[in-house]
Amino acid sequence: MEESERPTSGSHRRGLDWDKLVADDGAPVPDLVVTRSSSSSSGAAPAMDSDEWIAGLSDFKLAENIASKHRTLRDLHRNLRDGGDKLRSTLRRLKEEQERRKLRRVEKDADESEEPTQSTSTIAHGASDVSRETTTQVADRPESSFAKSFSEKLEDETPCRASNLRKNEPPSMTCSDPLIKKSTGKLSPRKRKRAYPTSRKQQFRGPRNLSVERANHLPNGNRKTRSLTIYTSHDSNGKNSGQFSRRENVFRGQLFKDLKTKKEPMVVLVDEEECQQVERSERGDKVNECMKDAKIYYPSRDDPQSVEICYADIECLAPEQYLTSPIMNFYILYLQQQALKSDKGIHDYHFFNTYFYKKLQEALSCERMEKDTLFAKFRRWWKGVNIFQKAYVFIPIHEDLHWSLAIICIPDKDCHSGPNILHLDSLRLHHSRSIFDYIRSFLVEEWSYLRQQVAPSDLLIEEKIWEVLPEKIDDKIIAVPQQKNDYDCGLFVLHFMERFTEEAPDRLKKKDLAMFGKQWFKPEEASGLRVKIQNLLEKEFQDSTEDQCARGSSDSDEAPAECVDIEDP
């Protein structure tokens, strides 16, 4: 039935190839058939390694990301409590993404060669099972039935799917890679051929195997359950995902444009957002040039606390990506800025950055003698701040590729109690006890230092408690809404902070702990931060880049200059 399926426009030579390929369907069909199209070769010739293809085509950022994950995994997996499973799964997804993009390009190429090869687009649907944006139709169908229904449905469904695909496809793909574009004419017939064997293979081996053929290091069964889970959680967020992918497209569009620079203006427009971009790109080439290496400093360059964010940092806000420290630190600062504006008692809060906890662990695990000097230096991290005069101290915890949050609550004098350490973890992954131990030691260190410096009358803690403070430190694991996936923990930490600063009383009393709980907020609220932060940053970058370009400043390294500064929001 494949034959009947094939568009008639192809040369008969292709028919020949196809037959040969059918003959050896059991073995993995070499993608490479493709390259030999001119010589009417059989599938046996490994003319072109498909991996090379990927390397040539793939978004290099993605590749970079994969590489760095690999490194982390290699370096750290022994130290991770889960043996690196989580990391591996991310890595796997990254790779699948890469795979998916590749497939899309293949299919795009096929599309561009006048005759939309129907089976090609079907492949992309079936194989790129993790590509949420485009595969929802397939996703809805039970996995097991897919292969079976594949052949039946092929005929009647593909036309409409193919057109759907064109709509959904990230516009960026059309101009994503110079290589593809330059060679579109020449290569597409080959690719089309290549697509056929792949689709066959898919039928025989089941839809999921294909996309992970090379990417997947884990046992197949394991992986299946995994991707299934991801699916489910994703579907529950169906509404958001649309937004995400749209945003992502825009970003990708911009990034890719940077990459290809001014080579050629050929852009296939697919949706409106892209339209605007292209209009802009007349003067936009310049804008994009600037964007590539753009950095912003938030809240401003002169602020000693400011965070530096590269344009590439935004990528971790793409759907299902793990959040990175620059984004975390950005939003933590953003919250402080907002609180300043709203005139809430922000001076009663202290926010440590994401590096603090790790540094604290280091400082505390030293020998006694060394510890004193180290702690003396470490104290400069919160120079001029008396922790015990704050109402709340926020400490983001980063360990084992997971984010959680600790909050030190310093009670009022009339509370007759000591500091209370809270731990909020949206996955219950971190070991609360050890976090409490470290933070308790931190408080004790700080207490024994301050005891010699500060008169008790200056303290907000009751004197008789202050005297025996180490005994009075309490801790509590707080029940909080749990994330329903394995990638939103950073957002949860930020949302915990945001909600807490909004809702917590001036000083926490024991009874106030009732404000928390599994129903504190809907998990979707936290997940929604992804888009919010992305928008915030997008705007910051746009503002700063336009400024920069308007001033026509060159991107000289020596003087990144004031033009990338951003104003307080």
Add this chain to the structure above:
Amino acid sequence: MSDSGSPPHKPEEQAPSEHLNIKVTDNNNEVFFKIKRSTQLKKLMDAFCERQGKTPSSVRFLFDGQRVNPTDTPDTLDMQDGDTLEVHQEQIGG
């Protein structure tokens, strides 16, 4: 390497020497740099990354817990002889 942990050192150190010894460490490696007070720290950061084979975008330089700007100089950060610049790997989690 003098111990700059305690404030009393400050006055005597600040005045005379034109050069500072700055330690850059990522916990596994320590590299010492001699740098003029007025030289941009970018130079030092780049040199460290190059030596360690790291891309500058994958690491963050912190001094006293604050991000170091490539255009900062020891002067602007009020660094003392023997101070340490910490190199932190970007953290990622989900």
